[in-house]
Amino acid sequence: MKNYYQKEIETAPYEEIVKIQNEKLKKQVRRVYDNVAYYRDLMDKKGVKPEDIQTIDDIKKLPFLTKDDLREAYPYGLLGTDLKNCVRIQSTSGTTGKRVVAFYTQHDIDLWEECCARAIVAAGGTNEDVVQVCYGYGLFTGGPGLNGGSHKVGCLTLPMSSGNTERQIQFMMDLNATILCCTPSYAAYIGESLAERGYKPEDNKLKAGIFGAEPWTEEMRRSIEKSLGIKAYDIYGLTETSGPGVAFECEEQNGMHINEDHFYAEIIDPNTGEVLPEGSRGELVFTSLDKEGFPLLRYRTKDICVLTRKKCSCGRTHIKMSKPMGRSDDMMIIRGVNVFPSQIETVLLKEGYSPNYQIVVDRARNNDTFDVYIELNPDQVSDVVSDIQARERSLEAAMRSMLGIGPKIHLVPPKSITRSEGKAVRVIDKRNLHD
Numbered sequence: 001m002k003n004y005y006q007k008e009i010e011t012a013p014y015e016e017i018v019k020i021q022n023e024k025l026k027k028q029v030r031r032v033y034d035n036v037a038y039y040r041d042l043m044d045k046k047g048v049k050p051e052d053i054q055t056i057d058d059i060k061k062l063p064f065l066t067k068d069d070l071r072e073a074y075p076y077g078l079l080g081t082d083l084k085n086c087v088r089i090q091s092t093s094g095t096t097g098k099r100v101v102a103f104y105t106q107h108d109i110d111l112w113e114e115c116c117a118r119a120i121v122a123a124g125g126t127n128e129d130v131v132q133v134c135y136g137y138g139l140f141t142g143g144p145g146l147n148g149g150s151h152k153v154g155c156l157t158l159p160m161s162s163g164n165t166e167r168q169i170q171f172m173m174d175l176n177a178t179i180l181c182c183t184p185s186y187a188a189y190i191g192e193s194l195a196e197r198g199y200k201p202e203d204n205k206l207k208a209g210i211f212g213a214e215p216w217t218e219e220m221r222r223s224i225e226k227s228l229g230i231k232a233y234d235i236y237g238l239t240e241t242s243g244p245g246v247a248f249e250c251e252e253q254n255g256m257h258i259n260e261d262h263f264y265a266e267i268i269d270p271n272t273g274e275v276l277p278e279g280s281r282g283e284l285v286f287t288s289l290d291k292e293g294f295p296l297l298r299y300r301t302k303d304i305c306v307l308t309r310k311k312c313s314c315g316r317t318h319i320k321m322s323k324p325m326g327r328s329d330d331m332m333i334i335r336g337v338n339v340f341p342s343q344i345e346t347v348l349l350k351e352g353y354s355p356n357y358q359i360v361v362d363r364a365r366n367n368d369t370f371d372v373y374i375e376l377n378p379d380q381v382s383d384v385v386s387d388i389q390a391r392e393r394s395l396e397a398a399m400r401s402m403l404g405i406g407p408k409i410h411l412v413p414p415k416s417i418t419r420s421e422g423k424a425v426r427v428i429d430k431r432n433l434h435d
């Protein structure tokens, strides 16, 4: 039997979803126009009034919001209700600049946790599971979101937070954790640490992992699944829309269902702002249809992906987003060529290397330098210099054919690249230091 957390809405016919979206959007635009001066100004400037928004298709008439707007309006400028109605603040990780803060009413917390509960059930979770949450707790949304979702499902929850890998392993083994929640890079590290301590994948009781908060490739998924002996599910979200659980993977493990009764998604051309048809690659834009504290309309995420509404074998009807290949601001332009870290990860894992790597971009004599440091797996270590050099040359060629430009490859000893307990730092771009 298939399991859902909220079957009726998760499997609702498309027409039903559109009906819900129409109603919620109308109400939300009115609320935001009346309560949020910042957004009212944007609408007035564009010449749009709340009564112009009658159906979800009218959403195209609304102005976009960007992270710059959030920074400008910091801290209270986009608050959607009286502060006394809010019960929580969370904040972004600040991956790409100054942090932004988001406000939640109890209603917002409930809907967020329900979205996370849907993700846990989709990964096979029931009230018999022991869920180990090693996303960070605190201002970061990862820990609190999955923690709340796990409670809703009735799982026994281990609120570990990130770090202290020794203790993570001890609790995982002693308390028979069955579902692991953390960033994919930390999951890979836990897998590696278990192996180092002599544990085989079948020695733990884990059956599934719910991993997100940073881009990861299919190759990384397979590598984590093998090292932990689990099925690894992707989960997506951002603080601006609530946190993890905006979208989650089902048993098909092929794209994430967006909880579109709460979040309406569009794909736009990042250069022109034009809305693109289903199936096109572009920038993901979200509208919170029923959040009260921080009700963002048409928020540009900078995440690049594709939306598709194909029938899914899991029975869920909500639209799916592909794994974001990275943010538009993760993209490096090196010697004029667009490069995403995820492309490099794909090559590495395909060629049998570890997912422990770091990209360093710099400038020397007005030319970009592009170096990739990759750890050797213990079984790849060799004393023969020419062996290592041959490996480096072959990786360089594989990278060149994927990217169109060849980085300088440096194979380094096992364990020499710092492990991340939260979001991994893959790129060090030193070019701005010279400007």
Ligand code: ADP
Pocket: 091, 092, 093, 094, 095, 096, 141, 211, 212, 213, 214, 215, 216, 234, 235, 236, 237, 238, 239, 240, 301, 303, 323, 324, 326, 327
């Ligand atoms: P910050 O923008 O400071 O990192 P958040 O902690 O809110 O703030 O992170 C949200 C961002 O994390 C998303 O916009 C996206 O770029 C990235 N992200 C979250 N989940 C995933 C995922 N499953 N795959 C790829 N990227 C993800």
Ligand code: ZN
Pocket: 250, 251, 252, 257, 312, 313, 314, 315, 316
């Ligand atoms: Zn599905």
